Amino acid sequence: MIPAPFEYDAPTTLEEAIGLLQKYGDEAKILSGGHSLIPMMKLRFASPERLIDINGIAGLSHISEENGTVKIGALVREVEAEHSDLLKKHFPIFEDVTHLIADPQVRNMGTLGGNLAHGDAANDHPAVMIALGATVIATGPDGERAIPIDEFFYGFYMTALQHGEILTEIQIPVPPAGTSSAYHKLERKVGDYATAGVAVQLTLDANGVCTAAGIGLTNVNPVPLRAARSEAALIGKTLTTETIAEAAKYASEDCSPSSDLRGSEEYKRDMVAVLVKRMIKKASERILI
Amino acid sequence: MKEITITVNGTAHTLQVENRLLLVHFIREVLNLTGTHIGCDTSSCGACTILLNGKSVKSCTVLAVQANGKEIQTVEGLAPEGSLHPLQEGFKENHGLHCGFCTPGMMMRASELLQNNPNPTEDEIRWGISGNLCRCTGYNNIVKAIQYAGAKIRGEELPSTEPEFV
Ligand SMILES: Cc1cc2nc3c(=O)[nH]c(=O)nc-3n(C[C@H](O)[C@H](O)[C@H](O)COP(=O)(O)OP(=O)(O)OC[C@H]3O[C@@H](n4cnc5c(N)ncnc54)[C@H](O)[C@@H]3O)c2cc1C
Ligand code: FES
Numbered sequence: 114m115i116p117a118p119f120e121y122d123a124p125t126t127l128e129e130a131i132g133l134l135q136k137y138g139d140e141a142k143i144l145s146g147g148h149s150l151i152p153m154m155k156l157r158f159a160s161p162e163r164l165i166d167i168n169g170i171a172g173l174s175h176i177s178e179e180n181g182t183v184k185i186g187a188l189v190r191e192v193e194a195e196h197s198d199l200l201k202k203h204f205p206i207f208e209d210v211t212h213l214i215a216d217p218q219v220r221n222m223g224t225l226g227g228n229l230a231h232g233d234a235a236n237d238h239p240a241v242m243i244a245l246g247a248t249v250i251a252t253g254p255d256g257e258r259a260i261p262i263d264e265f266f267y268g269f270y271m272t273a274l275q276h277g278e279i280l281t282e283i284q285i286p287v288p289p290a291g292t293s294s295a296y297h298k299l300e301r302k303v304g305d306y307a308t309a310g311v312a313v314q315l316t317l318d319a320n321g322v323c324t325a326a327g328i329g330l331t332n333v334n335p336v337p338l339r340a341a342r343s344e345a346a347l348i349g350k351t352l353t354t355e356t357i358a359e360a361a362k363y364a365s366e367d368c369s370p371s372s373d374l375r376g377s378e379e380y381k382r383d384m385v386a387v388l389v390k391r392m393i394k395k396a397s398e399r400i401l402i
Numbered sequence: 403m404k405e406i407t408i409t410v411n412g413t414a415h416t417l418q419v420e421n422r423l424l425l426v427h428f429i430r431e432v433l434n435l436t437g438t439h440i441g442c443d444t445s446s447c448g449a450c451t452i453l454l455n456g457k458s459v460k461s462c463t464v465l466a467v468q469a470n471g472k473e474i475q476t477v478e479g480l481a482p483e484g485s486l487h488p489l490q491e492g493f494k495e496n497h498g499l500h501c502g503f504c505t506p507g508m509m510m511r512a513s514e515l516l517q518n519n520p521n522p523t524e525d526e527i528r529w530g531i532s533g534n535l536c537r538c539t540g541y542n543n544i545v546k547a548i549q550y551a552g553a554k555i556r557g558e559e560l561p562s563t564e565p566e567f568v
C-alpha cells in the first residue's frame with residue numbers, strides 16, 4: 114500500500130514550521146512519529162497534500178521538572194517515557210501505559226505529542242493525561258497557549274489545536290506526597306487498541322482519606338472521558354470496598370462504548386467497572402508501599 | 403522528489419526519491435537488499451524490521467525521506483560476508499526458523515534487544531519480540547536462539563541446542 118503523492122518539508126525551527134503551516138493551511142499535516150498518520154495515508158484514509166516533518170526541530174525531546182511541573186517535549190518517544198527515571202519517580206503510570214502501547218518497534222517511533230494530537234479515543238495517553246490533570250502547550254503564530262486537557266479533545270480525531278499550531282509540550286503538575294497512579298487496558302493481544310482502559314491517580318492523607326482523584330477512560334466513549342462522578346465518589350472518603358464499587362459503577366454508567374469486534378457495549382461497561390476497581394486498588398497500594 | 407543520503411550497512415547512498423517512497427521499498431527495490439521482508443504492510447508483523455540509527459523500526463511505516471541523513475542496518479549488514487553473527491548462529495543451531503520469512507525481522511529486533519539488555523530473561527525476550535509474528539516455530543526456538551546469541555556475545559558457556567520435546 115502506497116500513500117497518495119504529497120510534498121514534504123523538514124523544517125529545523127519552530128518558526129519555520131509554523132510559517133509553513135500558516136502558508137499551506139488545511140493542505141498540510143504535521144509528521145511526528147508517523148505511526149498513526151502513515152498507516153492512515155497508506156490506507157488512503159488520509160491524503161494530505163503536504164507533510165511537515167518536525168523531527169528535525171531541536172528542543173522538543175526533553176523530560177524535565179521545573180517549579181512543581183513535569184514538562185514533556187512533544188517529540189519524546191514512547192520508549193523514552195518508558196525508561197525515564199523522572200517519570201518513574203512521580204508517575205508509575207507511565208511504565209504501565211508504555212508497556213501496553215503497541216510493541217517495541219512502534220514505541221521507538223511514536224511520540225507522546227502525536228499520541229494526543231491524533232485525537233483518537235482509542236489511544237492510551239489521553240486517559241492517562243486526564244487522570245494526571247495535564248496541560249497541553251500549543252505553539253502558533255501568536256506564541257504559546259496552554260490548553261487544559263479537559264478542553265483538548267473535541268470529537269473523533271478532533272482536538273483544540275488550531276491551524277498553524279503545533280503541540281510542543283505536555284505539562285503535568287508534580288503531585289503531593291501520598292499520591293500514586295496506575296493504568297491498565299484490556300487488549301485482545303499485544304499491540305491491540307484497548308477493549309477498555311482505565312487510568313487512575315489518587316492522593317490519600319495520613320488517615321487514608323482520599324483528597325484528590327483523577328480517572329480517565331480509554332476507548333469506551335467517542336472522546337477520551339474523565340469519569341467525574343467516580344472521582345467525586347472517592348474524594349473525602351476512605352477507600353472501602355463500597356466506595357470503590359460506587360466509583361466503578363458510575364464510570365460504567367457514564368461512558369458510552371459502542372459494540373464492535375472487541376466486544377458488546379454491555380461487556381465493555383462491565384470491563385470498565387472491573388478495571389476502575391482494580392486500578393483504584395493498584396494506585397492506592399502503591400501509595401502505602 | 404527529494405535528494406536523500408542514507409547510509410545502509412556502512413555504505414552511503416545519495417539518490418533522488420519520491421516523497422511517498424516507503425523505506426522498505428527503498429531497501430528492497432532501490433537497493434535490492436531483499437533480506438528485509440514485507441509481511442502485513444500494516445505495521446503489525448515486524449518482518450520489515452531494520453535498525454534506524456540503532457533503533458529497531460518497522461520500515462513499512464517509515465518514509466525513505468524520514469531516514470535522510472541517518473544510518474540503517476539491515477539483516478545483510480549483521481555480519482561480514484562469509485561469517486555469522488551470534489544471532490544468525492543462534493537461529494541456525496536452535497532451529498529458530500522454519501520457513502524463514504519472519505527471521506530477518508526477528509534478528510534485527512533481537513539485535514537491538516541484546517544491545518540494550520545483554521542478559522535478558524525469557525520474559526524480557528518474549529516481550530521484546532512482541533512486535534514480531536512467526537507463523538511457524540511457536541516462538542520457543544526463537545527464544546532459545548536469542549538466549550544462545552546473548553550467551554555468545556557475553557562470552558559465556560553456550561546453552562544446549564538439543565531440541566526439547568514437551
Ligand atoms: C501497530 C500499531 C499499534 C498501535 N497501538 C497503540 C496502542 O495500543 N495505544 C496507543 O495509544 N497507540 C497505539 N498506536 C499508535 C501509536 O502510538 C502512534 O505512534 C501515536 O498514536 C501517534 O504518534 P506519532 O508520533 O506516531 O504521530 P503521527 O502519526 O506523526 O501523527 C498523528 C497525528 O497527529 C498530528 N500531530 C503529530 N504530532 C503533532 C504535534 N506535535 N502537533 C500537532 N499535531 C501533531 C499529525 O498531523 C497526525 O494527524 C499504534 C500504532 C501502530 C502502528
Ligand atoms: S510488513 Fe512491516 S510490520 Fe509487517
Ligand code: FES
Nearest residue numbers: 500502536537538
Ligand atoms: S519461521 Fe516461518 S514465519 Fe517464522
